[in-house]
Each structure stands twice: as C-alpha cells, then as structure tokens.
Amino acid sequence: MPHHHPSDSSQTPAPAGNDNPFTGARVCVAGLGVSGPPVARALLARGARVVVVDGRDDDTTRPVAAALTEAGAEVVLGDTPLPEDCDLVVTSPGWRPDSPLLARATEAGIEVIGDVELAWRIKPADQVWLAITGTNGKTTTVRMLESILRADGRDALAVGNVGTPVVDAVQPDSGGHVHDILAVELSSFQLHWSxxxxPHAATVLNVAPDHLDWHGGLDPYARAKGRVFARGTIRVVNTADAWSVRLAEEDGDPHTPVxxxxxxxxRAGELGVVEDLLVDRAFVAEPHSSAEELATLGDVRPAAPHNVANALAAAALARSVGVAPASVKAGLAAFVPEPHRIAHVASVAGVDYVDDSKATNPHAAAASLNSYASVVWIAGGLLKGAEVDDLVSGAVSRLRAAVLIGADRERIREALAKHAPDLPVVEVEGPEPGAPADxxxxxxxVARAAALAEEGDTVLLAPAAASMDMFTNYPERGRFFSDAVHRL
Known part of the structure; x- marks a missing residue:
C-alpha cells in the first residue's frame, strides 16, 4: 500500500455558501460538565444564541454558569427544558439518549450532536485528525501518537479525555495558532453523537463489555465505536480483536485500506513484531517484498503485550501521515506512561509491587494479569454490571493468591471459588484495628498480600472495578496502594 499523504481523503467538503452556519442560530448546550463550557464559548464566538441547561444547581455549577452568562449565554440551572425555537442541541457525552431533553429534541426533529461532531464542523479544512477509540488503552495510545508525531517535527496535540477539549483544539489559541494534526481520543458516547x-485514519483498539447500561447492550456499544471508521478513513485494525476486525469490515469504506x-x-499490509522488533509492512513502497523496522520492544514501556499493541496502533496512525521510522522509535522511547497504569512501585524481599489502579474493568485487568507469571491479585470495587467469569478463568494459571476489597468483592470470590477452588483468598473490609492514623x-x-507472596511473585493491584465505593477515584486508590507499599 502506498504512502498516504494527509491531503488524500481527510478533508471535509467545504460547506456550500455560508461557511458559518451558527450565526444567529439558537443552540441548546445540554450539560455543564467538562465539554459544556468550551462548546458554549465556541458557539458564542460564532454568533450563535446559546442556552445552556443543567439539572444541577450547586456550588460547582453556579460559578461556571455565572462566567457563561457574562460571556453572553443564557443559563438554566436545576431544570433541563428544551428551549423554544431551538435549531440544534449539543449534548455532553455522558447524557443518555433517552434523557427527556434529548428524546424531546429527537421527536421534534431537532438535530442532536456532541462536542466532537461540533469540533469537526468548525475545524480548519486542512487540520488532520487521527482518531483512537476502544474499551482500553485509548489514552496511552493517543499520548504515544502525540509523542511520535512531535518527534517527527509535526505540530501535533493529543485531545479528548487527555487534557485539551477537542472543541478548543480546533480554534485559534490566544496567539492565533491552530495545531496541524490532532491525536483524538474518542469515547463510545462521543461517537454515538457524531x-x-x-478522520484521516482511525483505530478501534479493542471492544469489551463496558458502559452497557448507557448503550443498551454490547452490540450498540460496539457499533458506536465502529462509527470511527467513516467513509474514506484508513482503518487500523487489531487482528486479535474480533470486534475491531468486524467493525472495520462492516462500517468502513471498501475502497480505503485496512x-x-x-x-x-x-503479513503484507500489516504492522507486527519480529523477534524484538516492531516492523511495518503496510506503509512501505513494496509491502509484499519489503519491511521497515520502526522500533524495538525495549522502546515500549512497559513491554506488556497489550501495550505493544497500543504502540503498534500509534505507529500505524503516525505512518499514515508519512512519519519517518526513526521518529516512531524516538517518540516511543520518549513517551512516559501515566501514573497508575501498570506502574512498578517497588520491589520488597524479592516481590514486585505493581499499581494498575487504572484497570477499572475486567478487560483492562485481564491485560494486566497477562503481563506477569505469578500474581498475588488485589481486586474488587464497583463492577458496573460487568461479568468476571472469563477474567478469572483466563487468569487461573497465573494466580498465587487473591486479596479482595470493595462492594462487589463477593462476585469475584464466587468466580475464584468456581475456577480456582484451592486458591488462597483473603477479604479486607477496612484498615486494621489500632493501625496508625496515617x-x-x-x-x-498490602500487608495481607505481602504475607501471601513468595520471592519472584508480583503483587498486582488490578481491581477490574471502579473505585468510588471506597476511594475518590482510581488515582487515589493507586496512590494509597503505593504509599502503603513504601511504608512496608
């Protein structure tokens, strides 16, 4: 497959006539969450008449509302009416499609879009988007991609759930500058409303059950992710993930490369691993007879299998815009993983302690457990309706013991009793009586895990569940774990 120049198919057709369809339009912005304020400001800057609605009326929303009112928006707190004579609704990604305002808008024939769709409509025509979705690994892959693009001298920015809201990244900053290339992290919610x-090129890293309550099942959840493979988009596919392959085949354009x-x-047309090398046989002049070495496994940190897959996805998206092989290597080597993602905390008495508090669902925990040979597993929390049977049955050969915490630990204990009846399992409800105040x-x-571990084992915090039953969030859960390991 030949090199794809960014100008090939990534551009949106220019809108006919008026290139600012928002002037004078009455737009309802649903939700004052993370995306609401930047969406409202972008619309105000384009001359829209903006009404922002949010069901909350509290100390968090009031100052945000006051700032938007001052900027020229009308804000309704404590209620979510559909404004009169509304032309368009831009919803926060978390709002469910069946919430009353969105259902009323749909019934009335008013278009409902999300922040990403709005950003796409107002972006400069020559800005290139490389898009990443999937149940797990999105943020890591987006940040790896940004690092690779920058190593190649590109003016690139990672956006989405990784810092800059996508709506802000398509508009000039205070110095009048707009980035040339965006590495865009997209959730199933955002794609549902797009x-x-x-995008010029896109990948679905993987699909596993998550957010099923919002989407109403696995099929609609997966289909939302598949929307990233639009007509004309180069489709980057994880061959080991059945949904990734299926969505590319069913939702993409048959004339665009996979x-x-x-x-x-x-194989020809793919990226993969040969011994300890990451190799490209897709974005080369002669895929059938030649290959380009991109990096070594040593450049990928950590070199756990799922993370090597993330690195290959980032490399493929970068190569789709002609990034040099040496820049892939330099970008991966320069990339620093985020805290609480398979982070090595310490080694104590020959036992490694690893913090993967970010493994908030079974699919992420499975990737984590897969990275170590003998594990004392710390798990539990809020399972959000997810099943743990497959996770436990697939990990049995690697488990030495388990320490369970949190609201749904009983379900994990049942799965362990079924698949590993002889495994030592300990449950911890709270701090030890009489423990120091800190x-x-x-x-x-950690004390119970340390007692169960033997030299050469890994004590792994990979909860497979959300943290809010016991902790503020997953970073706090991870921080408490590493603090406890250091005290040990």
Whole structure:
C-alpha cells in the first residue's frame, strides 16, 4: 500500500455558501460538565444564541454558569427544558439518549450532536485528525501518537479525555495558532453523537463489555465505536480483536485500506513484531517484498503485550501521515506512561509491587494479569454490571493468591471459588484495628498480600472495578496502594 499523504481523503467538503452556519442560530448546550463550557464559548464566538441547561444547581455549577452568562449565554440551572425555537442541541457525552431533553429534541426533529461532531464542523479544512477509540488503552495510545508525531517535527496535540477539549483544539489559541494534526481520543458516547466525522485514519483498539447500561447492550456499544471508521478513513485494525476486525469490515469504506496490527510476524499490509522488533509492512513502497523496522520492544514501556499493541496502533496512525521510522522509535522511547497504569512501585524481599489502579474493568485487568507469571491479585470495587467469569478463568494459571476489597468483592470470590477452588483468598473490609492514623485500608491489603507472596511473585493491584465505593477515584486508590507499599 502506498504512502498516504494527509491531503488524500481527510478533508471535509467545504460547506456550500455560508461557511458559518451558527450565526444567529439558537443552540441548546445540554450539560455543564467538562465539554459544556468550551462548546458554549465556541458557539458564542460564532454568533450563535446559546442556552445552556443543567439539572444541577450547586456550588460547582453556579460559578461556571455565572462566567457563561457574562460571556453572553443564557443559563438554566436545576431544570433541563428544551428551549423554544431551538435549531440544534449539543449534548455532553455522558447524557443518555433517552434523557427527556434529548428524546424531546429527537421527536421534534431537532438535530442532536456532541462536542466532537461540533469540533469537526468548525475545524480548519486542512487540520488532520487521527482518531483512537476502544474499551482500553485509548489514552496511552493517543499520548504515544502525540509523542511520535512531535518527534517527527509535526505540530501535533493529543485531545479528548487527555487534557485539551477537542472543541478548543480546533480554534485559534490566544496567539492565533491552530495545531496541524490532532491525536483524538474518542469515547463510545462521543461517537454515538457524531455523524459527519471523517478522520484521516482511525483505530478501534479493542471492544469489551463496558458502559452497557448507557448503550443498551454490547452490540450498540460496539457499533458506536465502529462509527470511527467513516467513509474514506484508513482503518487500523487489531487482528486479535474480533470486534475491531468486524467493525472495520462492516462500517468502513471498501475502497480505503485496512491496516492490520499483530503481535507476531506481520503479513503484507500489516504492522507486527519480529523477534524484538516492531516492523511495518503496510506503509512501505513494496509491502509484499519489503519491511521497515520502526522500533524495538525495549522502546515500549512497559513491554506488556497489550501495550505493544497500543504502540503498534500509534505507529500505524503516525505512518499514515508519512512519519519517518526513526521518529516512531524516538517518540516511543520518549513517551512516559501515566501514573497508575501498570506502574512498578517497588520491589520488597524479592516481590514486585505493581499499581494498575487504572484497570477499572475486567478487560483492562485481564491485560494486566497477562503481563506477569505469578500474581498475588488485589481486586474488587464497583463492577458496573460487568461479568468476571472469563477474567478469572483466563487468569487461573497465573494466580498465587487473591486479596479482595470493595462492594462487589463477593462476585469475584464466587468466580475464584468456581475456577480456582484451592486458591488462597483473603477479604479486607477496612484498615486494621489500632493501625496508625496515617494508615489506610491499603496498608491492611498490602500487608495481607505481602504475607501471601513468595520471592519472584508480583503483587498486582488490578481491581477490574471502579473505585468510588471506597476511594475518590482510581488515582487515589493507586496512590494509597503505593504509599502503603513504601511504608512496608
């Protein structure tokens, strides 16, 4: 497959006539969450008449509302009416499609879009988007991609759930500058509310059950992710993930290339791994007879299998805009993983302690457990309706013991009793009685795990569940764990 120049198919057709359809339009912005304020400001800057509605009326929303009112928006707190004579609704990604305001808008024939769709419509025509979605690994892959693009001297920015809201990244900053290339992290919610989005290249990293309550099942959840493979988009596919392959086949344009990723020897048109090398046989002049070495496994940190897959996805998207092989290597080597993602905390008495508090669902925890040979597993929290049977049955050969915490620990204990009846399992409800004031529940957890571990084992915090039953969020859960390990 030849090199694809960014100008090939990534551009949106220019809107006919008026290139600012928002002037004078009455637009309802639903929700004052993370995306609401930047959306409202972008619309105000384009001369729209903006009404922002949010059901909350509290100390968090009031100052935000006051700032938007001053900027020229009308704000309604404590209620979510559909404004009169409304032309368009821009919803926060978290609002469910069946929420009353959105249902009323749909019934009335008013278009409902999300922040990403709005950003796509107002972006400069020559700005290139490289898009990443998937149940797990999105943020890591987006940040790897940004690092690779910058190593190649490109004016690139990672956007989405990684810092800059996508709506802000398509508009000039205070110095009048707009980035040339965006590495865009997209959730299933954002994709659900996007209909004309057409990235230059995109990937679905993987699909596993998550957010099923919002989407109403696995099929609609997966289909939302598949919307990233729009007509004309180069499709980057994880060959080991059935949904990734299926969505590319069903939702993409048959005239646009599909680039496969695999953790073994790549075929023509794929990226893969040969011994300890990451190799490209897709974006080269002669895919059938030649290959380009991109990096080594040593450049990928950590080199756990799922993270090598993330690195290959980032490399493929970068290569789709002609990034040099040496820049892939330099970008991966320069990339620093985020905290609480398979982070090595310490080694104590020959036992490694690893914090993967970010593993908030079973699919992420499975990737984590897969990275170590003998594990004392710390798990539990809020399962959000997810099943743990497959996770546990797939990990049995690697488990030495388990320490369970949190509201849904019983379900994990049942799965362990079924698949690993002889495995030592300990449950911890709270801090040890009489523990020092600075000790948390994690001190008790780490102490029990340390007692169960033997030299050469890994004590792995990979909860497979959300944290809000016991902690503020997953970073706090991870921080308490590493503090407890250091006290140990």
């Amino acid at each position: 209909n004309s989005l057409r 680039v496969g990723l695999r953790l073994d020897t790549p 000790h948390t529940v994690m001190d008790a957890v």
